[in-house]
Amino acid sequence: MTRVTLVRRIAARPSIVFEALTTAEGIAHWWGPDAGPVLIAETDVRVGGRFRVRFRMLDGSEHESSGEYLEVRSPERLVMSWRWLCGEEDPNESRVQIDLRPIAGGTELTLTHSALFSEETRRSHEQGWSGALDKLVRHFQEIEPGHDHA
Amino acid sequence: MVNYQARLDRTFAALVDPTRRAILARLEREDAATVSELARPFAIKLPAVMKHLDVLGEAGLITRSKSGRTVTVRLRPQPMREAADWLHRYERFWSTSLDRLATYVEAKEAAVRAKEKGEGRR
Numbered sequence: 001m002t003r004v005t006l007v008r009r010i011a012a013r014p015s016i017v018f019e020a021l022t023t024a025e026g027i028a029h030w031w032g033p034d035a036g037p038v039l040i041a042e043t044d045v046r047v048g049g050r051f052r053v054r055f056r057m058l059d060g061s062e063h064e065s066s067g068e069y070l071e072v073r074s075p076e077r078l079v080m081s082w083r084w085l086c087g088e089e090d091p092n093e094s095r096v097q098i099d100l101r102p103i104a105g106g107t108e109l110t111l112t113h114s115a116l117f118s119e120e121t122r123r124s125h126e127q128g129w130s131g132a133l134d135k136l137v138r139h140f141q142e143i144e145p146g147h148d149h150a
Numbered sequence: 151m152v153n154y155q156a157r158l159d160r161t162f163a164a165l166v167d168p169t170r171r172a173i174l175a176r177l178e179r180e181d182a183a184t185v186s187e188l189a190r191p192f193a194i195k196l197p198a199v200m201k202h203l204d205v206l207g208e209a210g211l212i213t214r215s216k217s218g219r220t221v222t223v224r225l226r227p228q229p230m231r232e233a234a235d236w237l238h239r240y241e242r243f244w245s246t247s248l249d250r251l252a253t254y255v256e257a258k259e260a261a262v263r264a265k266e267k268g269e270g271r272r
Contacts (some may be wrong), residue, residue: 002162004235004240012259020255022200030250033243090236092155106259111248113240115158 003114014100014107018075021098027053034058047072051080067096076100082113092116157210158236163211170202174211177225180248185221189238 010017020026024041028074031038032055040054047069054064064085071079078098084090094115101108164170173188177207189199203223210229215222 001239004237004246005243006244009250010255012252013257016255016258017251020251020258026254029254030247032250033246035250037187038160090239093160094240099218109248109251111244113244115162115236124173 001111004111005110007111008109009103009106010109011106014075014102017107018078019098019111022072031055032057032078040064045069045072054085057104067093070095071097154232157229158233160209161211161233164205164211165230167202167205169199170206173199173206173223174225174230177212177223178227179211182222182224188223208263216264 020030022043022045024043027041027043028038031041031053034057035059036055038053038055042050042052044112046049049069049072050066050102051069052064052066054062056062065082066085067081067084069078069080071077076099080096083093090122092115094113097112097114099110101110165174169192172191172244176188176191185199185203186196188203189196192199201227203214207214211214211226213224213226
């Protein structure tokens with residue numbers, strides 16, 4: 001399974017971080033890949049409940065993602081499915097897991113966004129996964145920076 | 151667009167095998183190689199190498215051209231760029247979002263601490 005993992009050390013206690021991750025008011029302050037505004041934020045934070053967030057980027061484009069909460073363990077873990085509204089480059093469902101670990105002076109946040117693949121691919125990855133694939137893919141990304149989205 | 155998942159799936163399935171990754175890495179270094187040149191470093195028989203090349207070919211990661219009895223293999227990196235795009239897109243989304251999240255919650259934490267300190271004095 002291919003995935004993006006990011007780790008942040010944050011000077012705030014886990015309960016404050018968890019609240020910011022799960023409330024509409026909190027999400028409105030941080031969600032999105034640039035400083036553009038969040039237009040809609042809805043959350044129903046329980047297993048089986050859904051979230052929906054729409055934001056506008058500085059280039060004027062609007063994007064919306066939604067999904068279902070798969071695991072809710074305040075203030076240490078949040079797992080949700082993720083899908084962009086139609087029109088995005090990745091129309092498939094993926095999975096986001098956020099773990100919060102208390103550390104001195106705050107929280108260590110680990111976020112993993114994983115692509116979901118077919119059973120067959122998943123099995124073969126379990127047998128052979130080593131992280132080498134990520135390296136190889138990244139390598140090709142580095143050597144060919146000016147590519148188009150064919 | 152409809153086939154995006156299938157393509158991505160196939161790319162990652164092809165890349166998961168270490169022999170296939172080694173073949174791709176070599177094709178990335180050398181512009182092209184014949185099938186027998188590719189087979190030489192591996193302790194596996196030629197038919198097994200051909201099978202790996204079939205998988206890479208079906209995933210669109212290599213092209214093969216025949217000239218006489220020699221088959222020349224070349225890298226076709228587009229599917230890998232698509233996979234790289236997938237990683238890059240979410241990395242960018244979450245990296246900026248988490249930076250903003252940190253700024254927001256750290257201000258909240260500071261406010262809560264100031265309030266707690268004030269209450270402690272009373």
